[in-house]
Amino acid sequence: MANTKYDYDVIVIGSGPGGYSTALRAAQLGLSVGLAERDDQPGGTCLNRGCIPTKALIHAARTMYHAQRAERFGIMMSVDGIDFGRLQDYKDSTVRTMTEGLSGLLRARKVEMLRGEARVLTDGPATGETVSDGHTVAIRDPETGAERSFTARHIVVATGSRPRPLPGISFSQSVIDSDTALRLNGFPRSVIVIGSGAVALEFASLWAMAGSQVTLLARKGSVLSQWNRRIGTTLTRELKRIGVNVVTHASVTGIDTGANLGATVHYRRGEADKARNESADESAAAEIVLVAIGRNPNTDEDWFDAVGIDRNNHHYVVTDELGRTSVPGIWAVGDITGGYELAHRAFEQGIVVAEAIAGLNPQPVLERTIPRIVFSTPEAAAVGLTRDEAESCGDYDDVKETIYPMLGNARTLMAAENGSICLVSARRHGSDSPRIVVGVHMVGPEVSELSGEAEQIVGNETPLSEAARLIHPHPTFSEALGETLLKADGRPLHTR
Ligand SMILES: Cc1cc2nc3c(=O)[nH]c(=O)nc-3n(C[C@H](O)[C@H](O)[C@H](O)COP(=O)(O)OP(=O)(O)OC[C@H]3O[C@@H](n4cnc5c(N)ncnc54)[C@H](O)[C@@H]3O)c2cc1C
Numbered sequence: 001m002a003n004t005k006y007d008y009d010v011i012v013i014g015s016g017p018g019g020y021s022t023a024l025r026a027a028q029l030g031l032s033v034g035l036a037e038r039d040d041q042p043g044g045t046c047l048n049r050g051c052i053p054t055k056a057l058i059h060a061a062r063t064m065y066h067a068q069r070a071e072r073f074g075i076m077m078s079v080d081g082i083d084f085g086r087l088q089d090y091k092d093s094t095v096r097t098m099t100e101g102l103s104g105l106l107r108a109r110k111v112e113m114l115r116g117e118a119r120v121l122t123d124g125p126a127t128g129e130t131v132s133d134g135h136t137v138a139i140r141d142p143e144t145g146a147e148r149s150f151t152a153r154h155i156v157v158a159t160g161s162r163p164r165p166l167p168g169i170s171f172s173q174s175v176i177d178s179d180t181a182l183r184l185n186g187f188p189r190s191v192i193v194i195g196s197g198a199v200a201l202e203f204a205s206l207w208a209m210a211g212s213q214v215t216l217l218a219r220k221g222s223v224l225s226q227w228n229r230r231i232g233t234t235l236t237r238e239l240k241r242i243g244v245n246v247v248t249h250a251s252v253t254g255i256d257t258g259a260n261l262g263a264t265v266h267y268r269r270g271e272a273d274k275a276r277n278e279s280a281d282e283s284a285a286a287e288i289v290l291v292a293i294g295r296n297p298n299t300d301e302d303w304f305d306a307v308g309i310d311r312n313n314h315h316y317v318v319t320d321e322l323g324r325t326s327v328p329g330i331w332a333v334g335d336i337t338g339g340y341e342l343a344h345r346a347f348e349q350g351i352v353v354a355e356a357i358a359g360l361n362p363q364p365v366l367e368r369t370i371p372r373i374v375f376s377t378p379e380a381a382a383v384g385l386t387r388d389e390a391e392s393c394g395d396y397d398d399v400k401e402t403i404y405p406m407l408g409n410a411r412t413l414m415a416a417e418n419g420s421i422c423l424v425s426a427r428r429h430g431s432d433s434p435r436i437v438v439g440v441h442m443v444g445p446e447v448s449e450l451s452g453e454a455e456q457i458v459g460n461e462t463p464l465s466e467a468a469r470l471i472h473p474h475p476t477f478s479e480a481l482g483e484t485l486l487k488a489d490g491r492p493l494h495t496r
């Protein structure tokens with residue numbers, strides 16, 4: 001779509017999953033696109049400091065962990081050591097391959113990279129052309145500091161998020177965030193992980209499998225306290241099995257750090273104390289402390305206020321369901337929009353925004369069925385509602401929970417692993433329509449790979465009786481979901 005008034009049809013600020021998917025889809029639809037990025041390479045948190053490097057390290061640590069446990073199969077193996085330099089090279093080259101691949105794809109779609117820190121201006125461009133407010137982006141060259149201005153009919157803000165520190169405790173050499181954790185020169189001998197969400201559990205699993213002494217401080221009675229209760233308690237138990245010392249009901253009260261590496265975390269045990277009548281204050285010491293208590297959106301630069309982009313009390317940008325902000329012509333996608341901070345949600349938001357800008361009529365992102373995965377050991381995955389959510393939302397009657405212990409699954413048994421699936425089914429409120437699956441919650445080996453099927457079933461509101469007719473190949477982990485569906489449909493085959 002040629003446009004003479006502006007330099008670009010669309011300028012996207014930030015090249016993480018939200019920004020780059022917007023740029024790729026917009027370019028595919030014939031729009032001219034500039035993609036501003038302050039980092040040296042595109043990909044944002046996900047490719048450079050998130051999804052990709054963490055999973056590369058988890059893959060490597062799992063390989064070592066499985067080798068050490070092979071004795072139970074009669075295979076005697078030992079790990080002679082870890083060449084951490086080579087491990088880092090493997091992780092970095094995985095990241096490089098991904099970011100270079102992305103750069104190539106952006107070039108092929110003729111997306112122009114605009115390198116530097118970007119901000120939206122309220123006035124017209126330096127060229128003196130007349131444009132309405134909020135259509136000009138200034139980009140500061142990282143080398144010279146000089147600013148260049150570009151105009152666009154639409155601006156998409158995708159500035160992402162950054163690690164959140166504990167209130168009153170700054171990050172330091174021994175109190176680190178996930179960015180620093182990925183740059184360590186070796187696996188720590190001992191580590192305290194604060195938090196019990198995805199980042200905490202993935203690093204705790206990774207380090208425990210690599211032989212570190214890991215203490216995880218969880219504020220609630222189990223990890224993943226926002227998830228289905230059974231998933232949280234099963235995962236808490238399984239993490240202990242791989243050697244993570246999970247301390248529940250622990251609220252951090254302070255951290256002492258010395259001049260050298262090392263820190264002591266002071267915490268208060270909540271409900272547990274009352275039952276045990278013990279001293280409320282406890283402490284733990286380790287080489288490093290990882291703080292993984294969530295992320296803050298990158299929406300605090302002055303220009304957000306100057307341009308008038310509405311944000312909520314937690315600093316997330318407020319948008320309508322297609323991604324429009326309060327300023328006409330300015331859109332937002334990804335972590336800055338609140339809700340699930342996930343790469344695949346950002347991809348879909350980017351596609352929707354690009355299609356809306358191009359004048360297509362996209363469906364809003366279906367937030368309810370976005371799969372959530374934690375690549376811990378074992379993995380956890382969830383799609384849709386928990387029983388409590390289904391009962392309280394008012395949309396459903398006759399809510400039922402069906403539990404399937406994964407030990408009944410042949411592949412889980414062979415792998416000498418454990419887990420559980422919890423399926424939530426219900427009928428639409430006030431109708432005698434068929435029972436449907438409204439939530440699937442899983443913990444166990446490879447359950448990340450079962451989330452696609454779960455999303456189809458929940459998202460399409462497939463009647464339970466039809467979903468239970470799907471044939472799952474034998475012997476696979478996916479049979480565990482098949483068995484759960486059969487059980488929920490009142491005709492369990494390999495289970496009671
Ligand atoms: C350790 C870790 C592991 C994760 N693992 C997973 C996972 O396995 N699966 C999953 O789905 N999600 C995962 N996530 C979450 C995922 O990384 C984020 O949800 C996703 O990256 C958000 O994409 P985004 O485009 O909103 O922002 P980001 O990826 O944060 O990208 C924002 C980009 O904008 C740039 N930027 C910001 N401000 C400006 C500016 N003014 N000018 C120019 N450029 C700017 C930044 O440099 C950055 O490149 C993980 C996160 C972390 C921290």
Ligand SMILES: NC(=O)c1ccc[n+]([C@@H]2O[C@H](COP(=O)([O-])OP(=O)(O)OC[C@H]3O[C@@H](n4cnc5c(N)ncnc54)[C@H](O)[C@@H]3O)[C@@H](O)[C@H]2O)c1
Binds near residue numbers: 167197202374
């Ligand atoms: N596999 C994945 O998809 C993946 C992996 C890593 C990160 N992510 C995403 O990145 C984002 C950040 O991850 P995260 O794990 O940091 O955040 P999170 O929101 O998933 O979990 C934060 C955890 O910290 C706890 N917490 C909050 N404040 C605390 C405090 N003051 N003291 C102690 N505990 C506190 C919460 O109870 C929660 O358990 C999340 O949105 C997550 O979805 C996704």
